[in-house]
Amino acid sequence: MDKRQARPRHYLMCEPTFFEVSYSINPWMNPSCPTSTERGLAQWMTLHDLLVGLEHAVELIEPVAGLPDMVYSANGATVVDGRALVARxxxxERVKESPAYLDWFRARGWEARQAESINEGEGDFLCTGDVVLAGTGFRSEPKAHDEAAEYFGKPVLGLTLIDDRYYHLDTALAVLDDNEIMYHPEAFSPESRMLLEERFPDAILADAHDAAVFGLNAVSDGLHVILAQQAERLPCQLRERGFEPIGVDMTELLKGGGGAKCCTMELREGD
Structure with a gap:
């Protein structure tokens, strides 16, 4: 196996200045369970500094009061070849995030528009080397897949999620490199599981424990894979494939239903 190489990435993050769990829109959110904005900020800062330390470019979008989930910046848009399809x-509770992201992109000269169908950004749209994997079942609509395919000019492979703990695709599947992924089979419908098995026969499969600690909500640069430090088997599985796993503690932000990937939107400029 050739030695893997990290490739410089460009990310957008949002500081969790206003992070709290004051409502519930996924099974991880319990408003009666106390949250610490200070602890969430410290965990987020560790992730931010790690990405910068790995020599990736990290930009910030200004957090907006009253939008506690804005820290999960991956949900704000999908960006491919310099074009941003902003979430709907x-x-x-999250609707007002979209104008903030649309304004951010347009102010910096990106080609951007808001999706017409329900589309929750990189939460449900993950780019591999030659296809966009797109989730549905709980958030993004199936017709959003067609819209994304037309907008980006890339084939989109639709996948149906069936376990509401994994309400976004990026909670059940991670892209590791061009055509390499890891995922939790039980999160997907039988038809979608078959599609994944056919297209990615050598994928890393996560067990129930590692999926439940959000081990699949991971960020990879082709070499380093940043994932929940509570994952037990995935780090060994990744090392066997030549990756370098790096554990981070995102347990406070997991109270809102997000981990390392949820907090990082990749900005793909294209050629």
Whole structure:
């Protein structure tokens, strides 16, 4: 096996200045369970500094008061070849995030528009080397897949999620390199599981424990894989494939239903 190489990435993050769990729109959110904005900020800062230390470019979008989930910046848009398709959120609590992301992109000269269908950004749209993997079942609509395919000019492979703990695709599947992924089979419908098995026969499969600690909500640069430090088997599985896993503690932000990947939107400029 050739030695893997890290490739410089460009990310957008949002500081969790206003992070709290004051409502519930996924099974991880329990408003009666205390949250610490200070602890969430410290965990987020560790992730931010790690990405910078790995020599990736990290930009910031200004957090907006009253939008505690804005820290999960991956949900704000999908960016491919310099074009941003900004999210149209399913839940009212997150709807006002979209204008903030649209303004951010346009102010910096990106080609950007808001999706017409319910589309929750990189939460449900993950780019591999030659296809966009797109989730549905709980958030993004199936017709959002067609819209993304037309906008980006790339084939989109639709996948159906069936376990509401894994309400976004990026909670059940991670892209490791061009055509390499890891995923939790039980999160997907039988038809989608078959599609994944056919297209990615050598994928890393995560067990129930590692999926439940959000081990698949991971960020990879082709060499380093940043994932929940609570994952037990995935780090060994990754090392066997030549990756370098790096554990981070995101347990406070997991109270809102997000981990390392949820907090990082990749900005793909294209050629």
């Amino acid at each position: 959120f399913r839940h009212e």
